[in-house]
Amino acid sequence: MEQLIEQLLSVLRGIVRWRWAACAVAWIVSVAGWAWVSTLPDVYRSYSRIYVDTDTLLNPLLSGLTVRPNTGYQVRLMAGTLLSRPNVEEVIRRADLDHSVNGEQEMQRLVEDVAKNLSLSGSGQTNLYQLSYTAEDPKLAARVVREAVNLFMERGIGNTARDLKKSQDFIEAQLRSYQARLVEVEKRVEQFKREHVGMLGRDGQDYYARREAARAALESTQLQLQEARQTRDTYRRQSEGTEPMLLFPQGGGARIDPELAQRIAALEKQLDALRLRYTDEHPDVVGTVRLIEELKSRKAASSVDAPAITDTSGPSAYAEQIAVSVANADARVAALETRVAAYAAKYKAMAEAVDRIPEIEREYAALLRDHAVLKSNYDNLIATREKASISQEVEDKTTAVEFRIIDPPTVPIDPAAPNRLLLSTTVLLLGLGAGIGIAFLLSQLRPTVDSIGMLEELTGRGELITVSDHATEASQRARRRGIMSYSLVTVALVGVYTAVMTLALIR
Known part of the structure; x- marks a missing residue:
């Protein structure tokens, strides 16, 4: 520890020995600095603080009815891109900074200089932003900040309106395109239905379901026909077991079978009811018409001449009832025979078209599927257009973003830089440090023995005898003059520093 202290004292004595060199270097560095x-x-700095209010009551009220943009994200995006080259060039043009620019290189330097001195700080969470610009001309600084603030607000408000207009134009173009395609598909569906009438299913049934339904209908009708024939045969057997009644005109003439007459009359009444x-x-x-014609043919063939007889008894009620039942049974059998023939022909035609109809139905289903997709997209575009229209109305009549300028840009009075007080103090400290460093360097380059310990270490001899220096009066006066001179020089340096600080304060 004592050795370390001795070394430090040796260094300090060496610096003191070269104190005039240190003082000269301190003066040179300080004055130059x-x-x-x-x-x-x-350099003057102008700034402005802006609050962006993105919370509006319309957002929850119009939820689902309109398309509301993410205004907070748009403002943050604008804040992040404000210092881009296009925006900086726009600020330069608005602030009239480019009137003396000649050439692309000068414009590039100007853009870089403005972008370097223009700053935007703030937080998207608090929506509070600060724009500032530094320049040697205070009026210029205020003008640049004002134009930058205007650009910031215009881009934050105008982007939404432009986006809505572009969206509406795009939706209208898509609607026209889908409308034309929808009309074309509808024409194709109509033409396809005309070309394949009778071969397409109904109520969502395909070919195989319709063929199965036709087969089931045919079998059911055939079963009904068998039942009707059995019923008719039963009525005929009952009719043959009754007493036949013959009617003869009083003056003679043809013999008429009363059963045929009654059946024809009953069938004609039934035919009138069916035609209604x-x-x-x-x-x-x-079938009824055909049966009536057959009965009339049988009636005409069985008519014979007979002597005139007068029937006084008349047909029995039972015979009349049996005749009507037989006539109804014959009509039903004829109708079912016609229906069976029609169902059989239909089923046969469908069975023969087993290779063609499924393909036609697949083509028809594809057409309907294309039509459904186009119709769904068209309806969605219609709804989207209505949303865009309402959104445009809201955008035109309200403001989704409100900008509030808390601190408007003003012309600064006091310069923001340089900080002459700090710089002057720094220069003084650098001068003093440089002087001490030079003194230490010289003491190391030209060392001297300034203690008994150092001498003993250099000579290797111990217990050396020291002789004290006897200062004369003249040497003491010279020493005092040296100390006074050095003190005056040091005080003068501090005085100059005080003067520089005073000038910086009153400047």
């Missing part, structure tokens, strides 16, 4: 600080131009319900092409009507 203060001269450099005095040449630095004053169906057309002449209906199977029941066609």
Whole structure:
């Protein structure tokens, strides 16, 4: 520890020995530094603080009815891209900074200089932003900040309106395209239905379901026909077991079978009732007409001449009832025979078209599927257009983002830089440090023996005798003058520093 202290004291004695060199270097460095600080131009800083209000009552009220943009994200995006080259060039044009620019290189340097001095700070969480710009001209700094604030607000508000207009134009173009395609598909469906009428299913049934239904209908009708024939045969057997009644005109003439007459009359009444319900092409009507014609033919063939007889008793009620039942049974059998023939022909045609109809149904289903997809997209576009229209109305009549300028840009009075007080103090400290460093360097380059310990270490001899220096009066006066001179020089350096600080304060 004592050796370390001795070394430190040796270093301090060496620095003191070269104190005039240290003082000279401190003066040179300090004066040069203060001269450099005095040449630095004053830089003024203008700033403005903006609050962006993105919370509006319309957002929850119009939820689902309109398309509301993420205004907070848009503002943060604008804040992040404000210092991009296009935006900086726009600020330069608005602030009239480019009137003296000649050439692309000068414009590039100007853009870089403005982008370096223009800053935007703030937080997207608090929506509070600060724009600032530093320049040697305070009016220029205020003008640049004002134009940057205007650009920030315009881009934050105008982007939504432009996006909505572009979206509406795109939706309208898509609607026209889908409408044309929808009309084309509808025409194709209509043409396909005309070309394949009778071969397409109904109520969602495909070919195989319709063929199975036709087969089931045919079998059911055949079963009904068998039942009707059995019923008719039963009525006929009962009719043959009754007493036949013959009617003869009083003056003589043809003999008429009363059963045929009654059956024909009953069938004609039934035919009138059927025509009130169906057309002449209906199977029941066609079968009844055919049966009436057959009975009339049988009646005409069985008519013979007979002497005139007067029937006083008249037909029995039972015979009339049996005749009507037989006539109804014959009509039903005829109708079912016609229906069975129609079902059989239909089933046969469907069985023969087993290779063609499924393909037609697949093509038809594909057409309907294309039509459904286009119709769904078209309806969705219609709904989206209505949302876009309402959104445009809301955007035109309200503001989704409100900008509040808390601190408007003003012309600064006091310069923001350079900090001459700090720079002058730093220069003084650098000068003193440089002087001490030079003194230490010289003491190391030109060392001297300044203690008994160092001498003993150099000579290797111990217990050396020291002789004290006897200062004369003249040497003491010279020493006092040296100390006074050095003190005056040091005080003068501090005085110059005080003067520089005073000038910096009153500047």
